[in-house]
Amino acid sequence: MSGANTARLERLSGMLKRRGILLPAFEIHGGAKGLYDFGPVGGRLRNRVNQTWLNHWLSLGNIVELSCPTVTPYAVLEASGHVGEFSDFMTMCSACEEASRADTLLEAFHPNPDSLTKADLQALLDNAQPPCPSCNAVEWTEITAQNLMFNTTIGAGRSGRPGFLRPETAQGMFTSFPALYRHNRERLPFGAVQVGKGYRNEISPRQGMIRLREFNMAELEYFINPHEPLKHDFTAWDGHVITLVADEQGEVNMTFSEAVEKNIIRHETVGYFMAKTFDFLTKVGIDAQRLRFRQHEADEMAHYATDCWDAEIHGSYGWIECVGIAHRGCYDLEAHENATGKTLRARREFDKPQVVEIDGWTIDGAKAGPAFRALAGAVKVAVENLPSETHFPLALTLETGDEVMIEQEHVKRDQRTETLSGEWYIPHVVEPAFGIDRIIWHILDHAYDEVGKDGEEYTTLRLSDHVAPVDYCVFPLFEKDGMGELAKSIHAKLCMKPNVVSMYDSSGSIGRRYARADEIGVPRCITVDHQSLEDQTVTVRSRDTGEQHRIHIDKL
RNA sequence: GCGGAUAUGGUGUAGUGGUAACAUAGGAGGUUUCCAACCUCUUGUCGCGGGUUCGACUCCCGCUAUCCGCACCA
CATH class of the missing domain: 3.40.50.800 (Anticodon-binding domain)
Structure with missing residues (x-):
């Protein structure tokens, strides 16, 4: 950052504090890192940004607003992968007391140490004996998990259950899928939005509003049917040439139409939400010239995502990621299904009913039940997998490892025709996620205008009418x-x-x-x-x- | 988390081992026929805790916060 920029940043921060827009929180008690107040003017600004954001999406017509708790049970965030993903396994050097991430230390010894469990990491660390990057000693303490989520206890005493303050609003919308599906008359696509607080216990929050421990976020989960890709009309944006930093092509300037045609934007619905995001950001006063979209590289992308773009805004801190637009596939709903055994699916009817001829074997319950007792269930599964030309008696090894002898009297032919009119599938999700604090920071940064007027500095905040407090x-x-x-x-x-x-x-x-x-x-x-x-x-x-x-x- | 620097009215700064100053902002009044004018009066300050000392805003220690590197992180 240049000296002139630093000076401008200091004047801007001073003004924001003096005028009651953004202030360090709890200042009379000495303050608290990573926590900010929106003051008497800023509170209204934040509200207007939130409201503009909500209206922007609700106007699509098939979007509903949710409000889910910030206090979230352990199991929810375990299912979503946050308990694992948001943990860093730390170890400390006994010689110099420097803490290091265990997976970082072991990068030379394993292709992907990030994927290892705590026990595996510990074993690898004991084996590999990497030197401390600070002091070269090899005296590592036992690995401990450090989680970036705020821990809490839901309930008191012995009935208390572990929980977290949510690190994102999305999970509440995924766990609400059955209610959303019902509300939308069981027809996709539809979306849910939520504006609210998220919490991450950052090791070292920096750069003012850019990394906070408690932050305002706004997320949209758009549920789509992967079997029927949506068509979107991008002609409305043809007047805008957008800066795209693509994974393969690098920086290119073109319209959304062109980027989708050339498959630089790989998923059309992701492209649609990028375009709508462009509209929102310029509506609230982000300078289009200081806005670009950057595609995640294949190895940067979460493993379940097929395409992922960040909207980055340039301001006093350089290019900062303010919005993430991700195609999350069926990852989240599937994860909650697996953890709960509940169905989080949508129904699609086939164009023509599918007729399935079944010709095989099943068990005769009256005979096989008494004969195999506890193993009867496993026998049924095994028998139903046998081809129709099988002859009995037959010796079978079950999945349980038990060996059984199946007699003719234990089984009967199963010959029928089943007509399937449709199937249940797990919807895919496209998720635009907005960091409201970062956006507000850049709205202020872009609106802050200093001119010499009659030899004096004169400052004007050129806010858009949509958000002016x-x-x-x-x-x-x-x-x-x-x-x-x-x-x-x-x-x-x-x-x-x-x-x-x-x-x-x-x-x-x-x-x-x-x-x-x-x-x-x-x-x-x-x-x-x-x-x-x-x-x-x-x-x-x-x-x-x-x-x-x-x-x-x-x-x- | 590590290293360095810093912490004085709302804001920006000066200064001292003997209880603090300047500018600006704020309030009241006056003046003024539209873009930080002027006059009078006025409000308000040494981050927190401990130590040294007769006495600490000043020296020492700890904490907290801010800024800059490094590390971490989206």
């Missing part, structure tokens, strides 16, 4: 002759309107008040002057142009 400031030119009263009544009227925030300010010169309003990005200021008292008109000043026009109070 305050819609109007109402000023009396002077607080006398009734101008103050009229301005207050206009302010009160504006505050009554739904979803409108107005501020009244009468202290300092008019120029100072405009400057204060500009600094928190108020798009329009309304000023009551002498003429207002005569003809009930006021001036409306636009933040970005400074231009004023006069309109009647009733038209506000």
